[in-house]
Each structure stands twice: as structure tokens, then as C-alpha cells.
Amino acid sequence: MTDRQAPRPFSVRPARSDDMVGIHAMLEPYVQRGILLGKDIVVLYEATQQFLVAEADGELIGCGALHVMWEDLGEVRTLLVSDDWVRHGVGRAIVEQLEANARALGLTRLFCLTFEVDFFTRRGFEPIGEQVVDPDVYSQLVRSPDAGIHEFLDLAHVKPNTLGNTRMLKRLV
Numbered sequence: 001m002t003d004r005q006a007p008r009p010f011s012v013r014p015a016r017s018d019d020m021v022g023i024h025a026m027l028e029p030y031v032q033r034g035i036l037l038g039k040d041i042v043v044l045y046e047a048t049q050q051f052l053v054a055e056a057d058g059e060l061i062g063c064g065a066l067h068v069m070w071e072d073l074g075e076v077r078t079l080l081v082s083d084d085w086v087r088h089g090v091g092r093a094i095v096e097q098l099e100a101n102a103r104a105l106g107l108t109r110l111f112c113l114t115f116e117v118d119f120f121t122r123r124g125f126e127p128i129g130e131q132v133v134d135p136d137v138y139s140q141l142v143r144s145p146d147a148g149i150h151e152f153l154d155l156a157h158v159k160p161n162t163l164g165n166t167r168m169l170k171r172l173v
């Protein structure tokens with residue numbers, strides 16, 4: 001006998017624009033708790049192609065995004081699974097597909113900033129302390145208006161958002 005439940009069927013697919021209102025609603029509680037960065041709905045629409053969604057019985061149950069930051073470097077963003085579905089392999093399936101997408105785009109390193117250190121460690125991410133880009137790349141990245149890149153660079157004005165988070169990196173092989 002085991003207490004592991006039978007697998008519940010779900011699928012992961014690229015997001016469509018009409019998923020964004022649902023993603024915005026799923027995101028809001030985590031923004032309130034300071035776990036994920038808040039995004040205006042217009043920013044979500046602009047990022048539609050970056051997103052994957054998980055669904056079961058036609059309902060959104062999770063999402064995650066891949067943001068390209070540099071030639072070799074991407075970031076996993078806005079990963080979440082609805083409360084009813086945590087610990088059923090949905091987060092893992094989303095991250096594995098985001099990694100496949102990253103490889104297809106030619107990326108070799110994936111960054112994330114997270115409280116979920118155990119989850120990302122099991123996915124092969126490792127904590128990093130310092131800057132992982134050279135000064136020339138840094139000087140270009142700092143020109144981006146994107147708040148996520150400011151968090152990646154650990155700029156002073158975003159430090160209140162990132163308090164207690166762990167910076168992690170995975171090398172894609």
C-alpha cells in the first residue's frame with residue numbers, strides 16, 4: 001500500500017492571449033504575499049508567447065514563462081500551480097517544457113529567483129551568489145527597462161522585492 005495518489009491527467013501547452021486574464025487572477029494572491037512579481041495585464045498580453053499553461057478539464061491549473069535575457073541566458077518566470085494541484089507533477093512538467101523551449105532557442109543557462117529552493121534544486125538549479133555575467137554584458141543588461149532583469153542584476157531599487165529569495169542557475173546540457 002502507498003499513500004501516493006493516482007496520477008490526475010493534465011496537459012501543458014503554449015499559452016494563448018485568452019489565457020492571460022486567468023493567469024492574472026492566479027498570480028494575484030502570490031503578488032499579495034510577495035512571492036511573485038506583480039504584472040499588469042498589458043504586460044502579460046505582451047508576454048503571451050513566453051508562457052506555457054497547464055490545464056485539466058479545460059481549467060487553467062498552472063503557468064510558467066521563459067524570458068530571454070541574453071544570447072546564452074534565460075529566466076524562468078511566473079511559475080505557479082493552483083493550490084488544488086500542487087505536488088502532482090505539474091510544476092515539474094512546466095519547467096521541463098520551458099527548458100526544452102530554452103534549448104530550442106539556443107540558451108545554455110537558465111536563471112530563477114525563488115523561495116522554492118528545494119523544488120528548483122530537484123530540477124538541477126544551484127544557488128548563485130554573485131553576478132554571473134561579465135562586466136560588458138552587465139553594462140548592456142542594466143539598460144533594460146524590465147524589472148525582472150533589474151532583479152537578476154540585484155539592483156538596489158528592487159532589493160525590497162527580492163528579500164529572502166534565492167538566486168539560482170541551471171546549466172542546460
Ligand SMILES: CC(=O)SCCNC(=O)CCNC(=O)[C@H](O)C(C)(C)COP(=O)(O)OP(=O)(O)OC[C@H]1O[C@@H](n2cnc3c(N)ncnc32)[C@H](O)[C@@H]1OP(=O)(O)O
Binds near residue numbers: 093114
Ligand atoms: C521563478 C519563479 O517563478 S519562482 C516562484 C515559484 N512559484 C511559487 O512560489 C508559487 C507557489 N508554489 C507553487 O505554485 C508550486 O508549489 C511550485 C510551482 C513551486 C511547484 O509546483 P508543483 O506542481 O507542486 O511541483 P511538482 O509536483 O512538479 O513537484 C514537487 C514535488 O511534489 C512531489 N510529488 C509530485 N507528484 C506527487 C504525487 N502524486 N503525490 C505526492 N507527491 C508528489 C514530488 O516530491 C515532487 O518532486 P520531484 O518530482 O522532483 O520528486
